[in-house]
Amino acid sequence: MQRKILEFANLLRQxxxxxxxxEAIDAFQALDELSLxxxxxxxxxxxxxxxxxxDDIATYDQLFDLYWSGFYDNLKNAxxxxxxxxxxxxxxxxxxLEQIRQMLESGQLPEGEMDLGDLARALxxxxxxxxxxMIRAAASQAGAARIxxxxxxxxxxxxTMEQLGAENAAGELRDLAxxxxxxxxxxAEAEAIGKLADRFFEALRQSVRDYMDRELQTRNFDYMExxxxxxxxxxxxxxxxxxxxxxxxxxxxxxxxxxKNVMSIRKRRLKRGKLDLHTMLxxxxxxxxxxxELVFKxxxxxxxxxxxxxxxxxxxxxxxxxxxxxxxxxxxxxxxIRAFVFVAELxxxxxxxxxxxxxxxxxxxLEGGGVINVYTRSNFGMAFHTFWRDFLSAVDAKxxxxxxxxxxxxxxxxxxxxxRDIHNKAKNVIWLNPESPSAWGFGDSVMDKxxxxxxxxEECRNLRQLSRIVDRLVL
Amino acid sequence: MSSPMESVDAVQKSLEAEGYICxxxxxxxxxxxxxLEKPVLVEGPAGVGKTExxxxxxxxxxxxxxxxxxxxGLDEAKALYEWEYSKQLLYTQxxxxxxxxxxxxxxxxxxxxxxxxxxxxxxxxxxxxxxxPLLHAITADEKSALLIDEVDKSDPEFEAFLLEVLSDFQVTxxxxxxxxxxxxxxxxxxxxxxxxxSDALKRRCLHLWIDYPSEDVERKILEVKVPGMDRKLAxxxxxxxxxxRSLDLKKTPSxxxxxxxxxALLALNASALEEDLVxxxxxxxxxxxxxxxxxxxxxxxxxxxxxxxxxxxxxxADPARKKGTLH
Numbered sequence: 154m155q156r157k158i159l160e161f162a163n164l165l166r167q168x169x170x171x172x173x174x175x176e177a178i179d180a181f182q183a184l185d186e187l188s189l190x191x192x193x194x195x196x197x198x199x200x201x202x203x204x205x206x207x208d209d210i211a212t213y214d215q216l217f218d219l220y221w222s223g224f225y226d227n228l229k230n231a232x233x234x235x236x237x238x239x240x241x242x243x244x245x246x247x248x249x250l251e252q253i254r255q256m257l258e259s260g261q262l263p264e265g266e267m268d269l270g271d272l273a274r275a276l277x278x279x280x281x282x283x284x285x286x287m288i289r290a291a292a293s294q295a296g297a298a299r300i301x302x303x304x305x306x307x308x309x310x311x312x313t314m315e316q317l318g319a320e321n322a323a324g325e326l327r328d329l330a331x332x333x334x335x336x337x338x339x340x341a342e343a344e345a346i347g348k349l350a351d352r353f354f355e356a357l358r359q360s361v362r363d364y365m366d367r368e369l370q371t372r373n374f375d376y377m378e379x380x381x382x383x384x385x386x387x388x389x390x391x392x393x394x395x396x397x398x399x400x401x402x403x404x405x406x407x408x409x410x411x412x413k414n415v416m417s418i419r420k421r422r423l424k425r426g427k428l429d430l431h432t433m434l435x436x437x438x439x440x441x442x443x444x445x446e447l448v449f450k451x452x453x454x455x456x457x458x459x460x461x462x463x464x465x466x467x468x469x470x471x472x473x474x475x476x477x478x479x480x481x482x483x484x485x486x487x488x489x490i491r492a493f494v495f496v497a498e499l500x501x502x503x504x505x506x507x508x509x510x511x512x513x514x515x516x517x518x519l520e521g522g523g524v525i526n527v528y529t530r531s532n533f534g535m536a537f538h539t540f541w542r543d544f545l546s547a548v549d550a551k552x553x554x555x556x557x558x559x560x561x562x563x564x565x566x567x568x569x570x571x572x573r574d575i576h577n578k579a580k581n582v583i584w585l586n587p588e589s590p591s592a593w594g595f596g597d598s599v600m601d602k603x604x605x606x607x608x609x610x611e612e613c614r615n616l617r618q619l620s621r622i623v624d625r626l627v628l
Numbered sequence: 629m630s631s632p633m634e635s636v637d638a639v640q641k642s643l644e645a646e647g648y649i650c651x652x653x654x655x656x657x658x659x660x661x662x663x664l665e666k667p668v669l670v671e672g673p674a675g676v677g678k679t680e681x682x683x684x685x686x687x688x689x690x691x692x693x694x695x696x697x698x699x700x701g702l703d704e705a706k707a708l709y710e711w712e713y714s715k716q717l718l719y720t721q722x723x724x725x726x727x728x729x730x731x732x733x734x735x736x737x738x739x740x741x742x743x744x745x746x747x748x749x750x751x752x753x754x755x756x757x758x759x760x761p762l763l764h765a766i767t768a769d770e771k772s773a774l775l776i777d778e779v780d781k782s783d784p785e786f787e788a789f790l791l792e793v794l795s796d797f798q799v800t801x802x803x804x805x806x807x808x809x810x811x812x813x814x815x816x817x818x819x820x821x822x823x824x825x826s827d828a829l830k831r832r833c834l835h836l837w838i839d840y841p842s843e844d845v846e847r848k849i850l851e852v853k854v855p856g857m858d859r860k861l862a863x864x865x866x867x868x869x870x871x872x873r874s875l876d877l878k879k880t881p882s883x884x885x886x887x888x889x890x891x892a893l894l895a896l897n898a899s900a901l902e903e904d905l906v907x908x909x910x911x912x913x914x915x916x917x918x919x920x921x922x923x924x925x926x927x928x929x930x931x932x933x934x935x936x937x938x939x940x941x942x943x944x945a946d947p948a949r950k951k952g953t954l955h
Binding site: 173186 | 714718
């Protein structure tokens with residue numbers, strides 16, 4: 154049982170759940186306290202000790218069904234049907250097995266004791282529990298955990314049968330039949346033993362295949378899950394499907410939450426400042442100068458102001474989407490956020506975020522927020538110029554300006570001097586470009602013109618890169 | 629102990645006796661927590677009875693409940709113990725003369741320092757400690773039930789120091805030593821999942837996820853908590869609640885809202901759920917204007933007889949969902 158639980162814990166781990174050794178031990182202890190007859194109780198007990206996140210419960214439930222829905226039952230079915238079909242041929246399996254057992258025990262056999270292998274013995278005694286354990290052991294010996302697709306079922310089944318020593322056992326049973334006959338058993342019975350061995354081996358083979366099939370299902374499940382999780386982080390923003398965008402939104406939220414946690418630690422560290430002697434002396438004057446009440450200096454929190462310029466042309470819309478989501482999930486980390494969107498014209502969408510909740514505001518902003526026309530060709534020069542002309546006052550020495558765009562300017566005038574002026578006024582200018590640096594400055598990309606006037610320019614093509622940048626932004 | 633909790637069923641029964649209707653899952657975890665003496669981390673949406681569970685378990689086992697409400701900025705001084713600084717200072721002032729007595733006859737500074745050093749345990753002793761809920765639960769003579777409510781609201785670093793309490797049931801005060809629990813309390817931590825708890829904390833706890841109850845369970849809860857309600861009305865109410873929950877709302881109403889609503893309807897002497905009545909009282913269960921509007925729009929469809937519609941259509945969590953006309 155312990156082995157099975159450990160294996161199950163392992164399986165959960167492979168599916169991306171975090172299960173520690175201590176938790177597996179908890180599971181053992183929990184099961185000690187309970188009777189295992191009740192499947193639901195068993196499931197709940199394992200869940201309480203192994204799964205600690207609400208999100209993982211669905212995964213756990215599916216895996217639980219796959220793993221614990223009893224391979225034993227499969228085995229029993231296979232052997233029951235074998236027994237059934239033998240009975241149709243007029244062979245009473247129970248009686249036959251009993252007869253064999255008696256003959257073996259009474260030592261009626263010539264040429265001394267028979268030395269039957271474990272497998273043959275398990276088959277003859279109908280000990281399915283033993284058989285199940287043997288199949289599991291053999292399968293793991295055969296490396297069944299590495300099974301990856303349907304085509305390998307045959308291969309791994311064969312190897313498992315080899316590991317089980319099926320050939321050997323078949324030989325032993327034939328041998329046994331011959332000996333029994335020599336020991337004075339009727340022909341009919343000897344023949345029956347042959348049939349019985351055939352049917353049982355057929356059942357065994359079937360069970361092993363079933364086992365592989367289940368194994369494949371569980372492994373595949375892990376694989377798919379893990380793949381989905383990992384992929385989301387690395388996947389380029391360019392090629393997200395609707396469904397992935399929805400999932401991504403949750404991931405971004407969670408990341409934002411994490412950053413907030415880190416921020417809160419930092420804030421608290423700041424609060425635990427030095428003694429404020431001045432105020433303390435004054436406040437404790439009534440106690441004859443004895444410092445009964447302690448007063449600490451509260452340090453001012455240094456929260457950046459943020460101005461975001463988002464290219465919302467279709468080529469970079471997704472980067473803008475997640476950046477905006479990030480920034481607005483982290484609103485309290487900034488003193489003030491002003492958001493602008495542009496394609497060629499530039500317009501402010503800060504108000505949109507005040508009026509609507511985040512996800513809706515983002516969708517609206519990406520459609521131009523009702524202030525700009527998004528169905529034109531990108532013109533960074535024009536956008537920067539508009540910003541320089543109308544909103545330069547929004548930038549001061551505490552402001553970080555964040556530009557999101559691919560700098561593909563459609564051969565318009567880049568007007569890099571506007572960015573230079575912005576750069577001179579701002580604390581930082583950070584440029585996030587979804588293209589890789591090797592493409593900067595080629596074709597109609599004017600990234601190289603803007604590059605001198607940025608504090609930091611980074612490739613930002615997937616979530617991992619994005620979260621790293623946000624990390625740097627607030628910390 | 630007012631009732632023995634010797635099996636999962638017994639736990640379920642004794643919780644029920646205290647007016648807490650739950651499924652076997654909850655009972656199983658509570659049972660395990662008592663047997664293994666491990667804390668339970670209870671998570672789930674707001675208002676499904678997480679805090680209530682701890683209270684009820686305390687009542688059912690006859691233990692006193694010690695509650696620690698977490699919030700941002702909660703630190704060990706408020707949760708664990710605090711030195712009574714002013715008292716210490718006051719004592720030093722009062723004992724000034726005594727101190728000079730102690731110091732009498734010392735010639736060197738070193739000697740004086742040693743004498744004072746020999747006395748310093750006086751000022752760092754139990755006498756000057758103000759015990760807060762955690763230390764209270766640890767040092768209590770009888771078994772207690774400790775509820776650490778909304779632990780997700782606390783800071784991550786607070787969690788770190790909960791670890792010692794939760795795994796070993798002990799508290800270390802550097803100046804005095806370690807307080808070991810005389811009897812291990814049963815501990816419940818509740819979380820609304822505002823943030824994810826650290827793995828280290830989770831590892832030390834059993835985990836219990838309480839979700840919205842099934843219709844059956846919710847109806848039973850309603851029967852117990854709001855007696856005197858018409859059966860048919862209760863059934864309708866619960867059915868409608870489940871449909872409302874399937875909408876994509878900002879804040880999904882939970883059991884406590886169901887109960888509030890039932891009480892409100894009872895106070896209004898309602899005998900059946902009629903559309904107008906529901907519309908008027910909807911603000912009892914929904915707390916956002918936008919939610920109320922949405923639910924009201926969907927209402928006539930939801931209140932149609934079940935035969936007319938194949939199953940409650942769950943609102944898909946599709947980002948591109950059009951906010952279209954709903955009739």
